[in-house]
Amino acid sequence: TQLLEQSPQFLSIQEGENLTVYCNSSSVFSSLQWYRQEPGEGPVLLVTVVTGGEVKKLKRLTFQFGDARKDSSLHITAAQTGDTGLYLCAGAKAGGGADGLTFGKGTHLIIQP
């Protein structure tokens, strides 16, 4: 059973449009991170959210952590072709423990010119 479900799995939109991708779980996470991965490269950390209800903005990207710290969303305004990539969410489990981050399968985003 996958702990982090990301949706949609694939998304192709035109440049200039807005979009939202989701990361959902039945588990509570102490923190949640969003990464972007380009082909042939490692994931690059975009943001970490820690507090339930927290909203962080990174230029045209807005990240929100759910109140219950079980889910998160990433909203992109006026998408650009440079936003194309695989977006991964990853959670650190609440309650401590030595596990590594739990990753979702990712959303493959294509922004068409």
Added chain:
Amino acid sequence: NAGVMQNPRHLVRRRGQEARLRCSPMKGHSHVYWYRQLPEEGLKFMVYLQKENIIDESGMPKERFSAEFPKEGPSILRIQQVVRGDSAAYFCASSQKGAGLMNTEAFFGQGTRLTVV
């Protein structure tokens, strides 16, 4: 400040050979994590190490796979007697804080792409 360095970037091995993947964490980071990524499968946790200690290897196959992070030098992920199913991208990440703590941020290397022929 160099990021996480992995080498080699690409590795080709014949079935039955050994594969050794190296990871040098970011300066000041003493926690290392190994992940495997198969196409369309996302990143799967394999093992978490701190200097000279394996903290959690719950994601590592019981046979043929081993990992170490010695006091000096890089972390090594070793795969013995490789099979075709071991072909994947292997990523290493490092963090300053340990896993399970709030606000742990992990930074990834560029990965090693292992192809078993």
